[in-house]
Amino acid sequence: MIRPIGRISLDVIGGLGDFSLFCGKSFLSLPRSRKLWQRFVRAVHEQGAVCLPVVMVVGVFTGLVLGLQGYHVLSRFGSEGLLGTMVSLSLVREMAPVLASLMLVGQAGSALAAELGIQRNTEQIAALETMGIDSIGYLVAPRLLASLLVYPAQAALFVVVGLWGGSVSGSMLLGVDSGVYWSAVDRAIEFHDLIECFSKASIFGLLATSICSYQGFHAGLNHATSGARAVSAATTRAVVLSSIMVLMSDYIISSFFV
Amino acid sequence: MHTEPSDILTISGLKKNFGGREVLTGIELAVPRGMIFTVLGPSGAGKSVLLKCLAGIITPDAGVIMFDGSALGENDFSRRDFRKRSAVLFQGNALFDSLTALENVSLPLEQTTQLDKDEIRARSLDSLRQLEMEDFRHHHPGELSGGMQKRLALARAIVTQPELVLFDEPTAGLDPLRRNAVFAMIAKYQRLARFTALIVTHDVPEAIVASDRVALLENGQIRFEGTPADFTSSSHPVVSMFRDSEAALRSTILSIRSPEPLPS
Amino acid sequence: MKKHPLEFLAGIFVLLGLAAVIHLSIRAGSGSITDGDTCIIEARFANAGGLHSGSSVLVSGVTVGRVVGLRMDPDDYCAIVSLRVPTTLRLPTDSMASIKSSGLIGDKHVTLSPGADETYLEPGARILLTESAVDLESLIGKMAFGSVSEDSEPSDSPQEIETP
Numbered sequence: 151m152i153r154p155i156g157r158i159s160l161d162v163i164g165g166l167g168d169f170s171l172f173c174g175k176s177f178l179s180l181p182r183s184r185k186l187w188q189r190f191v192r193a194v195h196e197q198g199a200v201c202l203p204v205v206m207v208v209g210v211f212t213g214l215v216l217g218l219q220g221y222h223v224l225s226r227f228g229s230e231g232l233l234g235t236m237v238s239l240s241l242v243r244e245m246a247p248v249l250a251s252l253m254l255v256g257q258a259g260s261a262l263a264a265e266l267g268i269q270r271n272t273e274q275i276a277a278l279e280t281m282g283i284d285s286i287g288y289l290v291a292p293r294l295l296a297s298l299l300v301y302p303a304q305a306a307l308f309v310v311v312g313l314w315g316g317s318v319s320g321s322m323l324l325g326v327d328s329g330v331y332w333s334a335v336d337r338a339i340e341f342h343d344l345i346e347c348f349s350k351a352s353i354f355g356l357l358a359t360s361i362c363s364y365q366g367f368h369a370g371l372n373h374a375t376s377g378a379r380a381v382s383a384a385t386t387r388a389v390v391l392s393s394i395m396v397l398m399s400d401y402i403i404s405s406f407f408v
Numbered sequence: 409m410h411t412e413p414s415d416i417l418t419i420s421g422l423k424k425n426f427g428g429r430e431v432l433t434g435i436e437l438a439v440p441r442g443m444i445f446t447v448l449g450p451s452g453a454g455k456s457v458l459l460k461c462l463a464g465i466i467t468p469d470a471g472v473i474m475f476d477g478s479a480l481g482e483n484d485f486s487r488r489d490f491r492k493r494s495a496v497l498f499q500g501n502a503l504f505d506s507l508t509a510l511e512n513v514s515l516p517l518e519q520t521t522q523l524d525k526d527e528i529r530a531r532s533l534d535s536l537r538q539l540e541m542e543d544f545r546h547h548h549p550g551e552l553s554g555g556m557q558k559r560l561a562l563a564r565a566i567v568t569q570p571e572l573v574l575f576d577e578p579t580a581g582l583d584p585l586r587r588n589a590v591f592a593m594i595a596k597y598q599r600l601a602r603f604t605a606l607i608v609t610h611d612v613p614e615a616i617v618a619s620d621r622v623a624l625l626e627n628g629q630i631r632f633e634g635t636p637a638d639f640t641s642s643s644h645p646v647v648s649m650f651r652d653s654e655a656a657l658r659s660t661i662l663s664i665r666s667p668e669p670l671p672s
Numbered sequence: 673m674k675k676h677p678l679e680f681l682a683g684i685f686v687l688l689g690l691a692a693v694i695h696l697s698i699r700a701g702s703g704s705i706t707d708g709d710t711c712i713i714e715a716r717f718a719n720a721g722g723l724h725s726g727s728s729v730l731v732s733g734v735t736v737g738r739v740v741g742l743r744m745d746p747d748d749y750c751a752i753v754s755l756r757v758p759t760t761l762r763l764p765t766d767s768m769a770s771i772k773s774s775g776l777i778g779d780k781h782v783t784l785s786p787g788a789d790e791t792y793l794e795p796g797a798r799i800l801l802t803e804s805a806v807d808l809e810s811l812i813g814k815m816a817f818g819s820v821s822e823d824s825e826p827s828d829s830p831q832e833i834e835t836p
Contacts, residue, residue, distance in 0.1 A: 199685040273499070276463070276465045276502065280465065281520065306696055307692045340700050
């Protein structure tokens with residue numbers, strides 16, 4: 151009865167230790183990494199340009215819905231003038247970093263886990279090691295570095311299109327004066343809100359990218375399965391764990407900022 | 409176990425267990441420098457595990473691997489030295505599909521040497537040229553045929569001018585003509601680039617023709633070691649069983665097809 | 673060669689992201705008071721309920737500053753509110769500070785009503801003429817029970833005056 155609990159907690163602690171070691175290794179490898187720029191650019195492209203359309207679409211619709219729902223709630227109190235405040239603060243503080251990160255996890259994170267998983271299973275990672283190349287530094291470090299930059303950028307773009315979406319549903323369709331809407335937006339957004347937004351996005355980016363890399367990198371190593379099943383299991387674990395971690399850390403970070 | 413200076417690689421007492429199953433039970437082997445040395449064995453005999461232990465992908469449970477006179481650890485100086493001076497050709501080639509052929513070949517030079525750009529490019533092109541892959545330098549591995557991928561993988565392996573190249577089942581999944589071509593390629597570039605080739609395979613006839621020395625691995629142990637001629641003439645029961653498997657198959661098939669009831 | 677479109681797209685993305693960040697920063701900046709020299713003046717309220725750090729400070733309906741701090745004076749249990757306003761804003765010493773709310777459920781803000789005195793408030797000075805927050809709930813409660821009287825609310829500050 152007690153023994154399984156002990157074993158599971160040891161497993162969890164061991165896994166966490168392994169994971170931290172993995173993250174540490176990838177950051178420590180940065181100064182020694184050669185031709186990092188090329189792989190960094192590729193990672194920015196993977197997480198940035200490739201995922202941009204999805205993030206934009208989700209951003210517009212989030213703004214539209216916030217405008218619609220916000221209008222109906224606020225009009226009960228005759229406070230439609232605060233629509234801009236509501237939309238902008240919801241977007242900047244919560245929606246943009248969380249939803250943009252979740253979309254990036256779904257698109258870039260799963261792709262990353264699957265790619266690394268296949269590289270593990272086709273012995274490409276072993277090949278790097280036998281060539282004397284630090285595989286974590288080569289494959290993971292540029293992605294982690296890119297996520298520090300790309301996630302906040304995606305969140306910022308999400309906010310911009312979300313505000314626009316809110317103005318479409320709130321002022322163009324439901325009739326809040328657009329001047330009232332935008333001045334409420336301007337009054338509501340403050341620098342510390344933006345800092346909250348970008349620091350959240352960066353942390354989510356690091357978390358998601360490191361979790362997805364870790365899962366892909368170890369696909370079929372720590373578990374009994376191998377081949378396609380190991381890759382699919384690793385990808386699933388990567389997406390589920392990163393999504394959970396994004397939401398959990400969101401609560402923790404929010405509680406520091408509020 | 410005698411160790412001679414002419415041996416580039418000596419293995420003694422190498423053991424490896426996987427989940428309680430003994431895969432390698434004390435390997436004793438010496439690979440002389442400048443030869444094509446083939447380890448034969450049936451599937452599941454532990455050939456790939458042996459090769460991965462040598463390549464440092466799997467850590468053995470016990471035993472010593474000596475490379476050029478120094479014992480290899482997990483990630484010590486001698487292991488790093490080994491990595492610099494050796495190369496591995498993986499069963500699935502392990503080419504990077506996001507990189508072009510030229511980028512694949514230049515990768516080890518770029519990441520592990522201090523050579524300048526032009527030198528790396530020149531050496532990589534030279535290596536591709538040797539394997540007649542120069543025209544495909546801007547192709548991605550996915551656009552190449554299986555044989556070409558194998559050639560590209562060999563080009564990447566020899567670009568660092570290794571002293572030892574480990575081949576993991578280089579002919580797995582290839583038809584007989586391609587198998588011959590791969591062994592011919594290995595033999596040709598082994599002479600040209602003057603490396604020691606250690607091949608693990610289960611293709612007996614091709615290996616016997618192409619190798620300078622063969623060993624037979626069975627049930628985690630080396631059962632036979634000698635020249636190809638010794639191998640063909642050996643009366644060792646395991647060797648003859650493996651070598652004459654075709655004849656055994658013929659008799660089995662004949663007995664299945666014969667009208668008489670099967671002997672029990 | 674084949675690398676260029678990738679670098680180009682990555683570059684475009686970075687520029688877009690940067691533009692978005694700058695755009696948002698400008699929006700954040702435009703809502704707050706323009707940078708330049710600011711100073712702190714204090715105001716003493718009997719009740720500063722609903723006010724928080726970051727609330728707007730308005731003069732004639734125009735946002736001129738922010739509330740930067742709230743504390744309680746242990747001597748008389750009054751609330752001391754710190755307001756950050758531009759130094760160019762010269763307030764007569766008899767100016768009044770009142771806590772108003774925008775809309776029924778809107779945010780509370782501080783409205784400064786400049787007086788007519790010849791002397792002006794120095795940075796760090798304290799406004800004593802104040803009008804505290806209207807306690808809506810008790811007002812509604814009194815209305816509901818029919819006991820609203822002229823002198824009950826809204827303020828009980830030491831030097832109470834009527835709003836102009």
